[in-house]
Amino acid sequence: RIVAKVDELMALCDKLEAQQQSRRKLQNNLRLSTLQAVASATSPHELQTTWARLSNNFGRLFHAPEDVADLRSLVLDLAVHGFLTEQSEDDTNAIKTFEDIKAVEKRLVADKNLGRPKPFQPLQENDIPFSLPNGWIWTRLGELAPDFQNGISKRHGNTGIATTVLRLADILKNQISLTEPRDILLTESERDKYLLEDGDILITRVNGSADLVGSFILVNAGGVAYCDHFIRLRFVNELIDVEYVWVASQSPFIRQQISGKFVTTAGQKTVNQNHIGSVLIPLPPIQEQHRIVKRVAELMRLCDSMESQLRHAKEVACRHAISAVSSLTGIAIGQEEEPMKAPQTELIASLRLGAAPDIKVQAPLATILARHNGEMSAKDLWRRFGGEIEAFYAQLKTEVAHGWILEPAPAEMREKPADAVSA
Structure with a gap:
């Protein structure tokens, strides 16, 4: 009987999930088509009509905070098309x-x-x-x-x-x-x-x-x-x-x-x-x-407000769902536990010299390794390289590809000694 009941309830969950995904897909398509209609307006009258349709259906078109990114893009697009403001004959050409x-x-x-x-x-x-x-x-x-x-x-x-x-x-x-x-x-x-x-x-x-x-x-x-x-x-x-x-x-x-x-x-x-x-x-x-x-600043503040409201609504819906499940099952669902305090760690990755590059080749990392017995930690090599971390990784990738530095083994994490952490 338990198995049969679980199967029945899981089938209902699957159906609900499929309905939510279908609704979300339709909502996304409707929002994008409505925004596209606004962006494609070719006259002030058409813009006013399409914008009214958008503003009258905010609640149906925007479901999650990330949906508002589309509206921000639309605002910026309208700005460069000259649709956000009125022109004046007194303006300097x-x-x-x-x-x-x-x-x-x-x-x-x-x-x-x-x-x-x-x-x-x-x-x-x-x-x-x-x-x-x-x-x-x-x-x-x-x-x-x-x-x-x-x-x-x-x-x-x-x-x-x-x-x-x-x-x-x-x-x-x-x-x-x-x-x-x-x-x-x-x-x-x-x-x-x-x-x-x-x-x-x-x-x-x-x-x-x-x-x-x-x-x-x-x-x-x-x-x-x-x-x-x-x-x-x-x-x-x-x-x-x-x-x-x-x-x-x-x-x-x-x-x-x-x-x-x-x-x-x-x-x-x-x-x-x-x-x-x-x-x-x-x-x-x-x-x-x-x-x-x-x-644009005014409309971006409106977008900020919409994101905040949608975020709040999502949190309320989540709490409501938890409360409903607890009420139906009689099982209290615990609150989030206090995050576990992670130990202080450091990344250990050793780099070793491969085939010696030609003297005319620009291989600064391999050159540094050669001067230090052919091996050192990635952190020490970066410090001696003296460049930005992005430039260091780009150079490292190049020298590994040429075989001048051996392919690094997977990095390991180790916990720092207590005295190092306090220091």
Whole structure:
């Protein structure tokens, strides 16, 4: 009888699970088609109609916090299409803004404060992906930033001023996070060239993750330098709202352009100045840039609120389900136990020298191993290498592939001695 009852209840569970999956699939399809209808609007009236349909059905279309990511993408897409704000006849035409930027650029070159910019391919009619509102123009990102350069490749210094240098490790969720800053000595000329200012934009030039390559970081921590894993863009701030450039850079339209320009070097995705500079970007009048930034901020706060509500609803539903099961079975379901305190551990991975590389070959890791009896821990080798951890792993992968370093055995974890933990 127990077996028969369990089989009956499990069949009901299977049916319920299948119904939930079917409902979720239909809901996802409906949400995506509704969002697509808004994104595909070709007139203010059509946009108003499709947006009303979306807003009137938020509860049916959005079920989980992660669903809101689609809405965020839609907001950014509408922003670069000029659908989020109204145009005004009093706004300065973007053609005039572009001409003013070129005039400033020309003056900086004449005063030898800027190198002569590399010209970009002129826009052709078939380059234009969609029409823009009156007063807007199409341009390339490199045309808007007179100052456009890679970061410093220097990792150590013997003389100079101690200066914090941003690394990939200092970027968290596309924002600068200087919780563990690293300083090196820079000369005055290096500081003049590589110090960041508020309002600069950094672009991740190289990273092992394709999601992070080409990401834009709005600088709000001036006075620090930046390493060569980044490209810096500096704008004429009175003519360009850098927050608009950052908003546009998050849009699916620009993200797709950048991801299409990735190249793979030493096993890592990379982009360069030419890739970034050639990206197409819609340029509104400066007054409308300000309005777009304000409107996007308002809608992103709405998205934050929706995510919070959906997260809360999910937690309530979970508690309700637990209560219902407890009531039906008479078995109390315990609360989460206090997390077990994990012991302090360290990673032990030994690297050994393989075939000796040719003297003309660039194999810095194998060279270091050869000087230390052909074997050392990965941690010690990285420290002696002196580079960023991402660069170390890329170089290690290359040298293992050539047989200069033997394929590492699986790493082991061991508990640290008590005195080491306290230290």
